[in-house]
Amino acid sequence: MKKTLLYLTAAMAAVIVFGACERGSVQIIPCPQEVKAGFGEFDFAGASFIIKGVEDPAASDYIRSFQALVQEKTGKVDGRSRVVFVHDASMAPEEYVLQVRRRKVEVRASALNGFVYAIQSLKQMMPLCIWGGEVPQGQSWKVPAVKIHDYPRFGYRGQHLDCSRHFFSTDEVKKILNLMSVHKMNRFHWHLTDDQGWRVEIRKHPRLTSVGGWRSGTMIGKDWSSDDHVRYGGFYSQEELRDVVAYAASLGITVIPEIDMPGHMQGVLAAYPELGCTGGPYEVWKVWGVSQEVLCAGNEKVYSLMEDVLSELLDIFPSEYIHIGGDECPKVRWESCPKCQAKIRELGLGNDEHFKAEDYLQTYFMNRVEKFLNEHGRKIIGWDEILEGDISQSATIMSWRGTEGGIKAAQSGRDAIMTPNSHMYLDYCQSDTPENEPLCIGGCLPLEKVYSYEPLLPTMTEEECSHILGVQANLWTEYIASNEYLEYMLLPRHTALSEVQWCNADNKDWERFCNSLKHMQQIYEALGFNYRK
Ligand code: ACM
Numbered sequence: 001m002k003k004t005l006l007y008l009t010a011a012m013a014a015v016i017v018f019g020a021c022e023r024g025s026v027q028i029i030p031c032p033q034e035v036k037a038g039f040g041e042f043d044f045a046g047a048s049f050i051i052k053g054v055e056d057p058a059a060s061d062y063i064r065s066f067q068a069l070v071q072e073k074t075g076k077v078d079g080r081s082r083v084v085f086v087h088d089a090s091m092a093p094e095e096y097v098l099q100v101r102r103r104k105v106e107v108r109a110s111a112l113n114g115f116v117y118a119i120q121s122l123k124q125m126m127p128l129c130i131w132g133g134e135v136p137q138g139q140s141w142k143v144p145a146v147k148i149h150d151y152p153r154f155g156y157r158g159q160h161l162d163c164s165r166h167f168f169s170t171d172e173v174k175k176i177l178n179l180m181s182v183h184k185m186n187r188f189h190w191h192l193t194d195d196q197g198w199r200v201e202i203r204k205h206p207r208l209t210s211v212g213g214w215r216s217g218t219m220i221g222k223d224w225s226s227d228d229h230v231r232y233g234g235f236y237s238q239e240e241l242r243d244v245v246a247y248a249a250s251l252g253i254t255v256i257p258e259i260d261m262p263g264h265m266q267g268v269l270a271a272y273p274e275l276g277c278t279g280g281p282y283e284v285w286k287v288w289g290v291s292q293e294v295l296c297a298g299n300e301k302v303y304s305l306m307e308d309v310l311s312e313l314l315d316i317f318p319s320e321y322i323h324i325g326g327d328e329c330p331k332v333r334w335e336s337c338p339k340c341q342a343k344i345r346e347l348g349l350g351n352d353e354h355f356k357a358e359d360y361l362q363t364y365f366m367n368r369v370e371k372f373l374n375e376h377g378r379k380i381i382g383w384d385e386i387l388e389g390d391i392s393q394s395a396t397i398m399s400w401r402g403t404e405g406g407i408k409a410a411q412s413g414r415d416a417i418m419t420p421n422s423h424m425y426l427d428y429c430q431s432d433t434p435e436n437e438p439l440c441i442g443g444c445l446p447l448e449k450v451y452s453y454e455p456l457l458p459t460m461t462e463e464e465c466s467h468i469l470g471v472q473a474n475l476w477t478e479y480i481a482s483n484e485y486l487e488y489m490l491l492p493r494h495t496a497l498s499e500v501q502w503c504n505a506d507n508k509d510w511e512r513f514c515n516s517l518k519h520m521q522q523i524y525e526a527l528g529f530n531y532r533k
């Protein structure tokens with residue numbers, strides 16, 4: 001008796017000392033904020049499911065599909081033990097409480113996302129076959145008693161995917177959305193256009209996809225003078241885009257489309273050469289890098305085309321934010337373009353000690369597109385280059401060239417999302433021995449470095465911290481031409497990202513993470529993902 005008591009005390013102390021996830025089968029990633037071990041186990045085989053007060057059909061559908069999955073896997077229904085889902089209006093939309101007792105599991109949340117995250121945590125405590133594959137003979141469905149109270153550190157928890165440089169099917173995109181859901185992420189940043197291919201159907205301007213969606217070849221490896229002469233491309237129809245948006249929404253994920261402008265637009269110029277400063281001809285770019293051929297900011301037709309594109313997009317993507325790019329826009333063409341220079345004179349722009357007239361012309365471009373989107377009830381996100389000039393106060397800055405852009409944005413009272421290439425560029429190599437890695441863009445970003453990222457600096461004020469909306473990893477696909485390789489570059493770094501986004505800094509623990517990662521790798525396998533071992 002005394003000995004049992006001693007073990008229990010030791011076990012409880014371990015919970016306090018080692019924190020959340022370091023116990024038995026509770027190896028949840030991202031690690032929940034608060035975990036308390038209970039006594040005994042709950043048997044999911046033959047449990048009844050009850051939903052109380054959940055009125056949002058998306059939430060009840062999600063719960064019902066979990067019920068169907070459990071009942072299909074266990075082969076039993078409607079016994080005496082209960083799994084109860086309760087609407088609790090006192091909770092934040094992404095918060096949940098999950099209590100597993102011997103005879104009852106109770107999940108409390110106030111919205112779809114809370115229920116999704118509770119179920120994802122539950123699934124990570126269940127036998128691996130809940131994720132896929134055959135159920136082994138005599139599989140036990142017992143889950144240890146526990147109480148979890150969980151909520152995210154950051155409201156914006158994103159994963160980006162470039163589908164221009166290489167095109168990925170909606171099936172693969174949905175597979176990645178599933179993975180994001182496992183990791184409690186809520187924003188999918190979909191990079192849909194670039195120099196190397198335009199990927200969204202725009203009904204008013206079909207040449208964007210019929211011409212802009214296809215390149216006549218692609219450079220081979222890192223040889224800029226080479227060309228494989230293989231026609232490459234593709235695009236998403238509006239039906240497909242809507243289907244992906246709806247699928248993401250069912251998982252509590254918002255899709256944020258990016259139309260990268262005014263640079264990274266050679267796909268558009270190939271289709272409509274009159275929109276470039278020189279008039280072309282242009283081709284959909286076959287090499288990687290930053291093209292000097294950009295939209296002519298002095299041509300009114302450019303603004304009408306962008307407004308037409310955005311009008312169709314707004315109808316497909318209900319997101320609060322639309323990403324309008326703004327990165328890497330060389331100004332060489334603008335400097336010698338009569339239309340651009342006339343626009344500069346018309347607007348009274350000039351060089352000053354900070355920036356050149358052409359930088360202010362880009363600001364004019366971005367602010368004008370922002371105004372259009374604001375009038376349609378949306379906000380913009382732009383890459384950190386848009387701070388070079390006087391971008392509006394309401395623009396949200398995505399900090400990619402390190403963290404400076406995000407810090408500067410927060411200091412100036414603008415919102416920011418941190419995606420520094422130093423820690424969040426998943427196209428970088430996963431080790432410092434690139435010769436042992438598949439071809440990648442360069443850089444070195446091992447798992448531990450992703451995990452170590454801390455977006456808030458001790459020198460930041462509370463007000464500045466409140467402008468850091470969250471964190472995202474970016475996956476550019478110049479060198480990533482297959483699903484298998486895409487998944488290899490994502491995993492396991494995407495898993496490390498999830499703890500940067502979700503866990504309070506004092507709840508992160510590299511050793512505990514690595515232990516739980518072994519279990520997560522089994523989940524990758526059950527879900528059919530390739531990953532770096
Ligand atoms: C970027 O990586 N050019 C945003």
Ligand code: ZN
Binds near residue numbers: 334
């Ligand atoms: Zn021009």
